[in-house]
Amino acid sequence: MHEYEEDGYQVYKMGLWSPGPGCHGGCGAEVYLKDGKVVKVEGDEDHPYHQGRLCPRALALRQYIHHPDRLKYPMKRAGERGSGKWERISWDEALDTCEQKMRDIREKYGAESMVFGQGTGRDSGGPIIFLAYAYGSPNWTLFGLSGIACFTPRLAACTMVMGDMTFPDAAQFFPARYDDPDWKCPEVILSWARNLQGSQCADHYFSGHYVIDMMKRGAKLIVVDPYNGWEASRADLWLRLRPGTDGALAMGMIKVIIEEGLYDQDFVEKWTFGFDKLKDEVATQSLDEIAQITWVPVEKIVEAARMYAAAKPAQMRFGQPLDSNAEAVASIHALASLWALTGNIDNPGGNVISRPVKGVTVYPYSTVEVIQLYGQEFVDKMNEKRIGADKYPLVKNFRSWAMSDDVLEQMETGKPYPIKGLWCQTNNFLAGTAQDPRRHYEAVRKLDFNVVVDTFMTPTAQAIADIVQPAGAITEKDSAFTTGIPLNPIYKVAETEEARMDWEINFELAKRLNPQAVPWPNVRALFDQRLSVAGHSFDSLVEAGWALAPKGDPTCPYNRHEKGLLRPDGQPGFRTPSGKFEFYSQKFEEYGLNPLPHHVEPLESEISTPEIHKEYPLILCTGRRVGVMFHSEHRMIPWLREINPDPPVEIHPDTAAKYGIKDGDWVLLEGTYGKAKRKAKVTPLTHPEVVVAQHGWWIPEARYEGDGNPYKVWDININQLIPMGHNSKSGFGGALTKTMLCRISKVKEGEEVSYA
Ligand SMILES: Nc1nc2c(c(=O)[nH]1)N[C@H]1C(S)=C(S)[C@@H](COP(=O)(O)OP(=O)(O)OC[C@H]3O[C@@H](n4cnc5c(=O)[nH]c(N)nc54)[C@H](O)[C@@H]3O)O[C@H]1N2
Ligand SMILES: Nc1nc2c(c(=O)[nH]1)N[C@H]1C(S)=C(S)[C@@H](COP(=O)(O)OP(=O)(O)OC[C@H]3O[C@@H](n4cnc5c(=O)[nH]c(N)nc54)[C@H](O)[C@@H]3O)O[C@H]1N2
Ligand SMILES: [Mo]
Numbered sequence: 048m049h050e051y052e053e054d055g056y057q058v059y060k061m062g063l064w065s066p067g068p069g070c071h072g073g074c075g076a077e078v079y080l081k082d083g084k085v086v087k088v089e090g091d092e093d094h095p096y097h098q099g100r101l102c103p104r105a106l107a108l109r110q111y112i113h114h115p116d117r118l119k120y121p122m123k124r125a126g127e128r129g130s131g132k133w134e135r136i137s138w139d140e141a142l143d144t145c146e147q148k149m150r151d152i153r154e155k156y157g158a159e160s161m162v163f164g165q166g167t168g169r170d171s172g173g174p175i176i177f178l179a180y181a182y183g184s185p186n187w188t189l190f191g192l193s194g195i196a197c198f199t200p201r202l203a204a205c206t207m208v209m210g211d212m213t214f215p216d217a218a219q220f221f222p223a224r225y226d227d228p229d230w231k232c233p234e235v236i237l238s239w240a241r242n243l244q245g246s247q248c249a250d251h252y253f254s255g256h257y258v259i260d261m262m263k264r265g266a267k268l269i270v271v272d273p274y275n276g277w278e279a280s281r282a283d284l285w286l287r288l289r290p291g292t293d294g295a296l297a298m299g300m301i302k303v304i305i306e307e308g309l310y311d312q313d314f315v316e317k318w319t320f321g322f323d324k325l326k327d328e329v330a331t332q333s334l335d336e337i338a339q340i341t342w343v344p345v346e347k348i349v350e351a352a353r354m355y356a357a358a359k360p361a362q363m364r365f366g367q368p369l370d371s372n373a374e375a376v377a378s379i380h381a382l383a384s385l386w387a388l389t390g391n392i393d394n395p396g397g398n399v400i401s402r403p404v405k406g407v408t409v410y411p412y413s414t415v416e417v418i419q420l421y422g423q424e425f426v427d428k429m430n431e432k433r434i435g436a437d438k439y440p441l442v443k444n445f446r447s448w449a450m451s452d453d454v455l456e457q458m459e460t461g462k463p464y465p466i467k468g469l470w471c472q473t474n475n476f477l478a479g480t481a482q483d484p485r486r487h488y489e490a491v492r493k494l495d496f497n498v499v500v501d502t503f504m505t506p507t508a509q510a511i512a513d514i515v516q517p518a519g520a521i522t523e524k525d526s527a528f529t530t531g532i533p534l535n536p537i538y539k540v541a542e543t544e545e546a547r548m549d550w551e552i553n554f555e556l557a558k559r560l561n562p563q564a565v566p567w568p569n570v571r572a573l574f575d576q577r578l579s580v581a582g583h584s585f586d587s588l589v590e591a592g593w594a595l596a597p598k599g600d601p602t603c604p605y606n607r608h609e610k611g612l613l614r615p616d617g618q619p620g621f622r623t624p625s626g627k628f629e630f631y632s633q634k635f636e637e638y639g640l641n642p643l644p645h646h647v648e649p650l651e652s653e654i655s656t657p658e659i660h661k662e663y664p665l666i667l668c669t670g671r672r673v674g675v676m677f678h679s680e681h682r683m684i685p686w687l688r689e690i691n692p693d694p695p696v697e698i699h700p701d702t703a704a705k706y707g708i709k710d711g712d713w714v715l716l717e718g719t720y721g722k723a724k725r726k727a728k729v730t731p732l733t734h735p736e737v738v739v740a741q742h743g744w745w746i747p748e749a750r751y752e753g754d755g756n757p758y759k760v761w762d763i764n765i766n767q768l769i770p771m772g773h774n775s776k777s778g779f780g781g782a783l784t785k786t787m788l789c790r791i792s793k794v795k796e797g798e799e800v801s802y803a
Contacts, residue, residue: 049592056081060091060592062528062535065169065473066502067111067521068104069677072097072248073528073535075593076105083541085109085522094593095224096533100256102247103675107686111520112543116503116683116747118517119544128492129510131753138545141514142552146559148496148513149182152467153560158183159432160467162454164190166474167197167678170526170537171500171518172410174553175472176447180421181557181564185429185436186449186466190474191481194774195448196370196782202412203445203779204379207634210613210622212412213386213398215362217257219532220399220595220603225260229598229605231396232264235358237271237351239382240293240366244277245672258364267358269351271296274671274739275732284351290668290737291786292341293369294378294646296348297385299337301644302329303352304388310356311390318608318621319387321631321642328643340646340654356389360396367670368785374647375780376441380632381644387628392608399604400613404534405581405596409527409574417447432464439778440638452774455483458490469511472500472518472549477507478760479679479743482769482782483720485761500552503683506745506757517546524548525585527574533593534581640777649786650773651719656788663718663788665702669765670742670784679743694744694763696725698791699735703727706791713794716740718787721767724794738791740765742784 049060057080062073075094079087088108090099121141126132152161163179165172179187189195205212221227247255270282279285288296304310305326315322334345355361365382372378391397408416418426430436434457435450436443442450458466469491474480481487491511499508500516508515523542528535550570558565567573574585581594596603601612611619620626624633636642648655675687682688708714710729715722725740733739742765745758768787775781
């Protein structure tokens with residue numbers, strides 16, 4: 048039952064997602080309401096995936112939902128852009144203005160002149176592409192994040208070389224979870240650039256604590272991470288690599304596995320393509336050189352390769368820092384090759400192929416899904432003007448994003464066609480999403496019309512918006528979590544003033560701008576249709592609580608390549624040109640990219656720019672997640688801010704001593720592109736040559752009076768040290784968020800940062 052009464056509370060069982068906790072988890076919660084207000088949130092012990100566990104952000108949900116600073120009604124600016132002056136307006140006026148301005152832009156310059164920007168994959172992703180496509184603009188993008196370096200590089204690489212993405216198998220496909228007789232516990236979990244304690248559910252959509260569950264069941268842990276975090280400190284083997292050298296390390300492991308004959312001969316013979324070419328490639332490489340590049344000693348590379356290859360099954364979880372690698376898809380190709388070499392694809396306990404549960408798509412993650420929603424002809428038409436599609440064949444042929452780096456450049460140059468407006472929903476680019484936020488700020492402020500849809504007044508909204516629209520929080524919206532396991536409904540149980548759900552806002556505007564594209568009477572009807580392939584209506588999914596695909600369904604494992612469940616032609620094999628996992632990728636070759644996995648040095652490093660390294664000797668590794676905050680959110684939530692009160696930079700005690708820095712000192716970080724201030728947190732957990740800085744910082748309590756520095760963002764935004772426009776050759780990847788060089792010094796007397 049999804050709703051019951053207890054001690055005068057109305058209790059709703061629901062999956063939590065953004066906005067509120069943020070995250071990608073859809074965790075099972077029980078939300079307690081009294082007099083229409085959320086008063087308490089607890090984990091739902093009956094939920095098979097999370098069994099009552101919740102993160103701190105979910106537990107603090109009531110402080111988010113009822114925060115006095117929540118945006119409560121639409122507003123228009125009442126002065127110059129960035130003046131900090133706002134006037135309350137009605138929803139009618141807000142939507143009338145958007146309709147009229149967007150019509151003007153479309154008529155004068157074409158629909159492509161309006162960019163639709165989102166942040167990370169949240170519930171709003173579906174309605175944003177929906178509005179963009181209804182309006183007629185192909186320019187849907189993860190606005191500001193160089194190389195769209197979040198998940199898409201991993202998705203694109205895996206799709207090209209094996210036709211699908213995989214997730215670690217934590218028995219998430221079965222209601223009985225670990226007790227299902229078909230499931231096997233992996234002997235080894237290789238956790239590569241993952242941060243269980245901080246990012247928690249991250250990009251695997253069924254909660255991160257499965258690692259602990261499986262360690263309790265005997266799985267050994269190998270960790271690849273420069274930082275001594277929760278996982279590294281508990282690992283059976285820890286490889287402390289230099290940030291950005293994952294591709295080189297993976298090639299080293301491939302070399303050992305091939306040359307020591309540790310690979311799964313049967314799988315390689317039957318299901319892979321290009322093995323000999325991969326073998327020739329690694330024969331040219333030396334483990335000593337790889338050790339030098341990666342900082343990982345040869346013995347450890349060998350030990351990791353042997354341990355991973357000997358385990359049956361073994362699984363790998365891989366995180367966002369890989370998307371930031373200089374040639375991200377190439378290093379991800381190397382990692383995926385490890386699964387194929389050891390036969391750990393779609394096997395019990397290995398890396399299992401993931402497709403939307405029963406084929407339901409609300410927020411498309413692949414080209415197939417975009418086409419499923421909008422049709423081939425329309426998608427082809429969109430590609431004609433999609434920014435970046437002509438420049439990068441991989442971008443053209445995967446998922447439909449406009450390329451973030453090129454969007455910025457085109458805003459600045461107006462070439463090949465002008466950009467005139469930004470629809471900015473779920474994206475605080477000035478504080479968190481964007482690299483080189485100053486360039487973004489300048490470019491967006493010159494546009495004719497900007498809209499921000501958010502739950503709070505952010506630095507971005509203050510600086511660039513003409514219209515601000517208040518978005519409903521997680522308990523204030525109807526939607527569905529269809530991108531992971533299980534399929535979860537989101538349903539409205541409360542309201543905050545005039546805040547509206549993202550789907551409703553975009554649906555209403557899309558209907559005004561292109562009624563033909565919106566044949567449904569309301570959002571619920573749209574959901575009914577999209578859920579119908581799973582045999583559900585919106586109401587029945589809410590009643591059921593969650594849904595899974597049954598065994599035998601093509602969206603449920605195992606060994607689907609053997610059963611002909613992966614390819615459109617129904618033949619056994621993978622959805623690639625050869626029908627096999629491609630060590631030598633024919634798609635990459637077709638797109639003018641190196642068909643083999645390989646390593647590319649970061650833009651700045653001790654190897655690529657030794658001169659710069661002399662002056663800027665530290666590696667700036669940003670954005671390592673912390674559990675109490677989601678990107679730029681939660682700085683105003685008392686319980687969470689108390690745990691993480693100031694924008695920190697973590698620095699090793701030896702390095703701190705060298706530069707005369709003490710714990711709690713304000714320090715200046717300087718790189719070749721810019722600078723930012725931070726509070727030093729001296730800790731042995733970080734490597735002496737790596738400083739670790741959280742991203743997403745702004746100071747909500749520093750009230751904004753129109754001085755051009757909204758919420759002190761220019762004092763502390765770490766992305767000022769990170770440039771745009773150096774994304775990977777393929778287009779996707781290379782955000783440089785983990786690898787820029789920098790130097791550090793104590794902030795001088797009188798230059799103290801204060802934000803009371
Ligand atoms: N609480 C919270 N959860 C989040 C988010 C959040 O902001 N807050 N963000 C969400 C989003 S959008 C994402 S993309 C995910 C990201 O979540 P993850 O993929 O887990 O990424 P991170 O936490 O950035 O880093 C993971 C680990 O990689 C290490 N690392 C850094 N650079 C490198 C490198 O070059 N190579 C290797 N091998 N390791 C490296 C870091 O030290 C860290 O321990 O988290 C999601 N979950
Ligand atoms: N230096 C550095 N920068 C990074 C990263 C890093 O590791 N280092 N990580 C990058 C990554 S992987 C990502 S994915 C991006 C994330 O970037 P974003 O996802 O854009 O994250 P935020 O900057 O927090 O902006 C999100 C905004 O959306 C609002 N919001 C939240 N949920 C909703 C909702 O459902 N509806 C609406 N309308 N608004 C909502 C929040 O209040 C917030 O203001 O950041 C990137 N930036
Ligand atoms: Mo992300």
